[in-house]
Structures are given as C-alpha cells and as structure tokens.
Amino acid sequence: MSRRIVVAFLSGIIxxxxxxxxxxxxxxxxxxxxxxxxxxKMNNETVLRYLAQEEVEKLxxxxxxTDQVRVTLIDVDxxxxxxxxxxxxxxxxxxxxxxxxALNEGEGTALRVSSSLGIPMVYYATRLExxxxxxxxxxxxxxxxxxxxxxxxxxxxxxxxxxxIFVARKIVDYLLEPILEMxxxxxxxxxxxxxxxVRVRRDKELEQLSLNFNNMAERLENxxxxxxxxxxxxxAILKSMNAGVFAYDHHxxxxxxxxxxxxxxxxxxxxxxxxxxxxxxxxxxxxQLESAEEVxxxxxxxxxxxxxxxxxxxxxGERLSVVGTVIVLEDVTDLKKLEKMRSQFVANxxxxxxxxxxxxxxxxxxxxxxxxxxxxxxxxxxINDESERLTRLINDILxxxxxxxxxxxxxxxxxxxxxxxKIYSLLVPKAEGRKISLxxxxxxxxxxxxxxxxxxxxxxxxxxxxxxxxxxxxEVRIVLDQEEEDFVLSVSDTxxxxxxxxxxxxFERFYRVDKARDRAMGxxxxxxxxxxxxxxxxxxxxxxxxxxQKGTTFLVHLPLGxxxxxxx
Numbered sequence: 104m105s106r107r108i109v110v111a112f113l114s115g116i117i118x119x120x121x122x123x124x125x126x127x128x129x130x131x132x133x134x135x136x137x138x139x140x141x142x143x144k145m146n147n148e149t150v151l152r153y154l155a156q157e158e159v160e161k162l163x164x165x166x167x168x169t170d171q172v173r174v175t176l177i178d179v180d181x182x183x184x185x186x187x188x189x190x191x192x193x194x195x196x197x198x199x200x201x202x203x204x205a206l207n208e209g210e211g212t213a214l215r216v217s218s219s220l221g222i223p224m225v226y227y228a229t230r231l232e233x234x235x236x237x238x239x240x241x242x243x244x245x246x247x248x249x250x251x252x253x254x255x256x257x258x259x260x261x262x263x264x265x266x267x268i269f270v271a272r273k274i275v276d277y278l279l280e281p282i283l284e285m286x287x288x289x290x291x292x293x294x295x296x297x298x299x300x301v302r303v304r305r306d307k308e309l310e311q312l313s314l315n316f317n318n319m320a321e322r323l324e325n326x327x328x329x330x331x332x333x334x335x336x337x338x339a340i341l342k343s344m345n346a347g348v349f350a351y352d353h354h355x356x357x358x359x360x361x362x363x364x365x366x367x368x369x370x371x372x373x374x375x376x377x378x379x380x381x382x383x384x385x386x387x388x389x390x391q392l393e394s395a396e397e398v399x400x401x402x403x404x405x406x407x408x409x410x411x412x413x414x415x416x417x418x419x420g421e422r423l424s425v426v427g428t429v430i431v432l433e434d435v436t437d438l439k440k441l442e443k444m445r446s447q448f449v450a451n452x453x454x455x456x457x458x459x460x461x462x463x464x465x466x467x468x469x470x471x472x473x474x475x476x477x478x479x480x481x482x483x484x485x486i487n488d489e490s491e492r493l494t495r496l497i498n499d500i501l502x503x504x505x506x507x508x509x510x511x512x513x514x515x516x517x518x519x520x521x522x523x524x525k526i527y528s529l530l531v532p533k534a535e536g537r538k539i540s541l542x543x544x545x546x547x548x549x550x551x552x553x554x555x556x557x558x559x560x561x562x563x564x565x566x567x568x569x570x571x572x573x574x575x576x577x578e579v580r581i582v583l584d585q586e587e588e589d590f591v592l593s594v595s596d597t598x599x600x601x602x603x604x605x606x607x608x609x610f611e612r613f614y615r616v617d618k619a620r621d622r623a624m625g626x627x628x629x630x631x632x633x634x635x636x637x638x639x640x641x642x643x644x645x646x647x648x649x650x651x652q653k654g655t656t657f658l659v660h661l662p663l664g665x666x667x668x669x670x671x
Contacts, residue, residue, distance in 0.1 A: 143226075147228075147239050173241065175240070176235060178235050178236075181197020181202065182196075184235070202228055206230060212227050212228075223242070225242075227240070285316060297323060301316055303317070341362075347367045348430070349430055356378055368403070388413065398413070399412070410435050462489040466486050514552060515552070516550050517551040517553055517558050519592075523543065523545075526559060526563055527541065527543045534570050537573070539577050540577070541579050544583070545583045548583055557640065561659070572596065574598065579597075580595050580596075589643070589662055595656035596654050597654040600652055600654060606647055609647065610635040610645075634657075643659060643660050643662060
C-alpha cells in the first residue's frame with residue numbers, strides 16, 4: 104500500500120514537471136524566435152535606410168554587416184546578387200519560402216536547414232522598391248537555451264524528485280503508522296505477547312479505535328493468564344504421573360488425556376473433544392470395563408504389547424450430579440516381566456543347584472555301605488566333580504550379579520594385545536590337549552579404556568566355549584582389529600555350530616542348546632550371559648553368526664572410551 108501511494112505521488116509530480124518543462128521550453132523557443140525575427144527585421148530596415156542614401160557605398164555596406172547576421176541580396180528572378188557569407192555560385196533562391204512570401208506580401212520568414220551551409224537557420228526577407236529582396240539570416244543554434252539551462256533543469260528535477268520522495272514518505276508514514284502499529288500489535292499478541300498495547304491517537308477518528316483495541320487486548324491478557332495458570336497446574340500434575348489418565352464427560356466427549364496415556368494407546372492425534380467411542384483404542388477398553396469390576400487388568404496388543412491395570416472413578420459436579428468419568432491406567436508390564444524373570448531365575452538356580460547337590464548327597468550316603476576301595480574312589484571322584492561344578496555355578500551366579508549391580512567400573516588403559524596374549528597362553532595347553540589349533544591374529548592392537556578384569560573374563564569365556572564345542576583337528580581363531588572408533592574382537596571356531604532357532608536366546612541365563620552335552624562338558628549356562636553383560640557394561644555390542652557343522656563366530660564391538668551413564 105505504501106509503495107502504491109509513493110508511486111502515485113511521484114508519478115503525479117514527474118508528469119507535472121514534464122508538462123511544465125515542455126511548455127516552458129516551447130514558449131521560450133517561440134519567444135526567442137520572435138525576438139530573432141524582430142532583430143533580423145531591424146537589421147533589414149537599418150540596411151535599407153543606408154542603401155537609400157546615395158553617398159553610401161552599397162557593396163561596402165553589405166560587406167561590413169555583423170558576422171552573426173548573414174545578408175543576402177536577391178533579384179526579382181531569384182538570382183543571388185550578393186551573400187555576406189562569401190559563398191559563391193549559390194543556386195536560385197526564387198522558390199525559397201521566405202523569398203516567395205516577401206515577393207507576395209513584402210515580408211517573409213522561415214526556419215529551416217540552409218542548403219548551402221548545411222545548418223539550421225532563421226530567415227527574414229524584405230522586398231525592396233525595385234522588386235529585389237533583402238534577406239537577413241542567423242543560425243538557429245543561437246535560439247537554444249544553452250547547456251547551462253539543461254544542467255539547471257536537471258539539477259532542479261533531481262531536487263524536486265528528492266523532495267517529492269521525502270514528502271511522499273512522510274505522508275505515507277503519517278497515513279499508515281496507525282495501521283502498521285495495530286498490525287504489529289496483533290502479530291505480537293498472536294505470538295503470545297499479551298502485554299502489547301497501541302498508542303492512543305489524538306485524531307478523533309483513531310482515538311476510539313485505539314482505546315477499544317487496548318481494552319480488548321487487556322481483557323484477552325487477563326483471560327489468558329487465568330487459563331494458563333489452570334492449564335499449567337493441570338499439565339504439571341498429568342505429566343508427572345507415571346500412569347495414563349483420561350476423562351470424558353456425561354456426553355462421552357473426551358475432556359482430558361495425558362501424554363502417557365496417548366503413548367500407551369499409540370494415539371498420535373489430538374482427541375480432545377472427540378467422543379470416546381470414536382477412538383478405537385479407548386472404545387475397546389470401555390467395553391471391557393462395562394463388564395468388569397472397578398479394578399481390571401488387561402493386555403494391550405498395539406502399538407506394543409503391554410500389561411495394564413485399569414481403575415475408573417466417577418466425576419461428580421454440583422448437587423452430586425455425575426458429570427463424567429476418569430480412567431487411570433497403570434503400566435505393569437515391567438513389573439510382571441521382573442516377577443517372571445525372578446521366578447524363572449529362582450527356578451533355574453534351584454534346579455541347577457539341586458542337580459549336583461542330589462548327586463553329592465546320593466553318593467555320600469552310598470559310601471556308607473561301599474567296602475570296595477575302587478568303587479569308593481569312583482564315588483569320591485564323582486562327588487568331587489559335582490562339588491567343583493557346584494562351585495563354578497555359584498561363582499558364575501556371583502559374577503553375573505556383581506556385573507549387573509555395580510554401576511561404576513574401572514577406568515583403566517587395557518593393552519588388548521598384551522592381555523590377549525596372556526589368555527592365549529593360558530588356553531593353548533587346553534586346545535592342544537583336544538588337538539585343536541588355537542590361532543591369534545593381531546590385525547590392530549589398540550589401547551582400550553575400561554575394566555581390565557572384565558575384558559579378560561569376556562575373552563576367556565568366549566575362547567573357552569569355542570574350544571569346548573570344536574571337534575578334534577579343528578581350529579579356533581582370535582582376531583584383534585579396529586573399525587573407526589571401535590575395537591573389534593572376533594572369536595571363531597570350526598565346531599558343531601548353533602541352530603538358527605537358538606541364536607536369539609543363547610545369551611539368556613541357564614539357556615542351553617543341548618542340555619545333556621553342556622552338562623557333560625561342565626557348563627553352567629551362564630557363560631554367555633556374563634559375556635553379554637560385560638559387553639553392555641563397556642558400552643559395546645555383540646553379534647553371533649553360526650552354521651551347523653561348520654562353526655560359529657562371535658563378533659564384539661567395544662568403543663575405545665568408556666560410555667558412562669548420565670546418572671553415574
């Protein structure tokens with residue numbers, strides 16, 4: 104709008120200046136032509152007066168005429184008798200406009216380009232008594248206003264244009280300032296700046312509008328502050344709850360729902376104001392509540408499988424009228440999972456402990472009635488083996504518990520090449536005893552920051568497992584490498600392999616692929632669980648690849664620095 108006003112104003116000024124300047128130039132030129140013609144006429148009259156005197160030398164008089172004025176004497180037939188410009192052999196001038204006009208009317212004028220000189224000229228011709236024509240002429244360039252005039256006009260135009268722009272901007276600012284101020288105020292209020300006000304104008308037309316605007320803004324601010332306080336209190340309560348809460352009125356319209364509840368049901372849109380039966384997830388829950396007690400435990404399948412404990416309560420209004428219902432949902436998935444894990448762990452531990460204890464008790468009781476020395480020694484060896492197995496099991500349980508409970512771990516430099524050499528030297532005799540080739544390949548030996556004891560236990564468990572499940576004549580290979588910012592440990596064997604259906608569970612506590620074979624080899628079922636927890640405690644990850652009867656590869660990635668928890 105401001106641009107249109109300025110353009111219109113300047114266009115008017117420029118058009119006015121154009122017409123005024125054009126008119127001035129036209130009038131000025133016409134006046135100067137009249138002045139020049141008068142001057143030429145006076146020149147002719149002066150020459151004629153002198154030519155009338157007999158004692159004056161006529162040719163000398165014409166020759167001595169001023170240099171600016173050209174004098175030409177033409178006879179009745181149009182032949183040039185004399186020309187003060189000294190041009191010889193001039194063509195016949197009988198058909199010249201000014202000559203014809205002088206012959207017919209006594210005087211004649213013309214403004215044209217001279218055919219002999221090739222420049223614009225102003226002509227004035229006077230007829231003599233004997234019929235000849237005396238013509239005076241002057242260059243028309245003397246009519247120009249001059250270069251100074253053009254400079255003055257250009258400077259004047261720039262000054263007027265600058266003043267016009269200044270005045271136009273002032274006018275536009277004056278006219279649009281109230282509108283722009285209110286526009287800016289509305290933008291700031293819409294953006295949340297409710298204290299914004301506009302200046303009250305003195306103009307009667309704008310004063311009332313400004314007052315009304317400010318009153319409206321003040322009432323809007325007060326209303327917003329009250330609603331924001333209520334909303335903040337309610338949101339703080341709902342967000343701090345580790346439970347889902349939603350409420351609907353007696354018409355079935357949802358009046359409140361907290362983020363935890365939306366996340367629980369997988370609701371990603373705004374459902375406030377919708378009917379509860381329009382939301383599929385909530386509608387299913389309400390159907391179950393109608394045929395159940397006040398407290399209900401259900402299982403949600405989407406978006407994630409969760410166990411939820413549901414409680415409902417009626418919302419009462421004035422005079423104990425029912426105005427709505429509030430539903431509270433408590434996620435008990437983790438609690439049930441922990442209870443299940445605890446129950447399974449206790450059952451597994453009880454079973455694993457009971458097996459060697461039963462053997463020890465049975466053979467110990469049998470020893471009372473055995474007299475044969477060889478049989479007695481055999482039973483004592485069995486009791487000793489079961490005792491060692493029981494000891495290993497208890498140690499593994501204590502190790503796993505220690506790794507899970509201890510939040511902080513050592514922050515020490517581990518020379519993985521040196522520490523791996525020690526584990527390698529420790530397990531070479533065992534591998535050679537089973538006629539297995541144990542190979543150590545150091546592609547990249549780095550310094551790893553972490554718990555040195557955990558690293559050695561990790562490597563020992565992986566290599567020991569690989570030796571256990573590799574047939575005679577097989578190979579176990581340890582590879583040390585580095586990928587970007589991670590240390591990579593690879594332990595591969597050419598053993599019996601692991602069926603694909605078991606790969607996802609081999610890191611669970613007490614999980615065995617072949618229970619009879621594992622127990623025969625002295626396994627506790629906790630080795631890989633310990634490995635998994637050590638890797639996680641060092642901020643890394645572990646992957647396993649296996650092909651039946653071809654071998655298994657465990658691939659461990661550990662960051663070169665310790666990843667500490669934020670709340671350590």
